[in-house]
Amino acid sequence: MEIEFISKDALAKEGNALEYILSSIEDGKIVVLEQPLDSESEKTLISKTMDKIDSKFSGIEISTLRKSKGIKETIFEMLGERRGLTVIGPAKLVKEIKQNPEKINWKTK
Amino acid sequence: MGLFDGFLTWFGGLFKKKKDFNLGIYGSPNVGKSTLANKICKDFSGEILSKVSEVPHETREVLKKEKLTLQVDGKLLTLNLLDMPGIATKVDYHDFLQFGIAKGKAQKRASEATKGIIEAVKWMDTVDAAILVMDSTEDPYTQVNLTIIGNFEARNIPVIVAANKIDMKNSNPAKIKEAFPQFEVIGISALTGQNVNALYDMIGKKVS
Numbered sequence: 001m002e003i004e005f006i007s008k009d010a011l012a013k014e015g016n017a018l019e020y021i022l023s024s025i026e027d028g029k030i031v032v033l034e035q036p037l038d039s040e041s042e043k044t045l046i047s048k049t050m051d052k053i054d055s056k057f058s059g060i061e062i063s064t065l066r067k068s069k070g071i072k073e074t075i076f077e078m079l080g081e082r083r084g085l086t087v088i089g090p091a092k093l094v095k096e097i098k099q100n101p102e103k104i105n106w107k108t109k
Numbered sequence: 110m111g112l113f114d115g116f117l118t119w120f121g122g123l124f125k126k127k128k129d130f131n132l133g134i135y136g137s138p139n140v141g142k143s144t145l146a147n148k149i150c151k152d153f154s155g156e157i158l159s160k161v162s163e164v165p166h167e168t169r170e171v172l173k174k175e176k177l178t179l180q181v182d183g184k185l186l187t188l189n190l191l192d193m194p195g196i197a198t199k200v201d202y203h204d205f206l207q208f209g210i211a212k213g214k215a216q217k218r219a220s221e222a223t224k225g226i227i228e229a230v231k232w233m234d235t236v237d238a239a240i241l242v243m244d245s246t247e248d249p250y251t252q253v254n255l256t257i258i259g260n261f262e263a264r265n266i267p268v269i270v271a272a273n274k275i276d277m278k279n280s281n282p283a284k285i286k287e288a289f290p291q292f293e294v295i296g297i298s299a300l301t302g303q304n305v306n307a308l309y310d311m312i313g314k315k316v317s
Contacts, residue, residue: 039259046198046256047230050223055216059199062252091199100250 001030001093001108008034018045021088022052025060030089030106035082036064045088061094063087063104129175130188130316133236135229137253138165138195140244141273145299146172146192152305153179159192164208166222168194171232181313188316193232194225196253233260238267238316240308245272245280245296250288258289267315270294271308276301 004024011033014020018041024031037045042062049060066084087104096107134142143159150158158174160167172192179186200222205215239261243249249272261268270289272282275296282296293315295308 039256039263042252042256043230043233043260046196047227049198050200050226053200053219053223055202058201058203059197062198064252064255091201097252098248099252 002028003030003032005032006034011035017041018048021045022048022060025088025090026052026057028090028093030087030093030108033086033088035086036066036084037062037086038082057090059091061089061091061097061106063097063099063106065099065102065104130186130238131191131232131236132188132312132316133191133193133232133239134242135193135233135239135257136195136242137244137251138197139163140195140242140247141299142195142242143168143172143192145240145242145271145273145297145305146174146190148299148302148305149179149190149309150174150177152309153177158190164205164210166195166197166200166205166218166225168192169218169221169225170194171225171228179309179312181309184313186313186316191232191236193229194222196226196229196257197222198253200226233257234264236266238269238312240269240271240312241292242271242273242299243285245274245282245285246277249285254289258292268292269308269311269315271299272296273299276303 011017021031053059064084064086087106093108094106095109098105134146136142143161146159147157147161150156154177159172171194174190176187177190200219202215202219205218206212210218241254241257243254258268270285270292272285272294274280275282276298282294286294293311295304295311297304297308
């Protein structure tokens, strides 16, 4: 199994970050992003994933950890800073996911 | 604005078509969205809207009951009720084979399901309010629920969380309340009708 950790700076350099993430996942990698995706990007990622599903690619699993919303976090978000992380991987690789606001646990096949 | 212009604006407004109010029923596959849509439609129009099945992704296109009038809390609310395909991040045709569906039909169902999910996601930008249905026998803290909530919160869209299947022995609506404390969570059974009146009251409060 290959895990790719991507810093927010590296992701920002990608012309189309979601396409880049999806192509890594189609290659069988689990991708860990340094920051949580925003809700709009999550939604777009779901749509893009659906467009790619065929008999070989069945989709993705995704888990996001976000700092709970408080005054401090709202200010960070207003400054364009989202704190947390995102894990995305091929659905076929993932057996079980357990997550809560503080922890993500993935079991692979 | 002159008096005459003001009169024209007021007069024009009398004939202006009022924007329809769209209430979307969202959630993961198999949480009981279509059962709830049918219960609401049956209670207020005597008809049902959707086909229900234990096979996931039975609803593969947005089903709409237009101009449904709900009598709640002494008020009449007219809205369009939309039963959305279940939102998921994966669709595997192999999952349908377990239900005795032939390979070709399973692949077709999977292809239609992906299109339905895209449609449901698109509607997230358009609905005016949402009922997010969760299965109260399952862990509610899923990424699909978080994504749906995050998008509606970003648009300031009112969301009511329906903790469905409270008729089941292992139902735990308290877990949903604990996971999403910022929302009104109503425990219901769309199948038996248990506590749906509380949901209707909440729709009355949120929609009016």
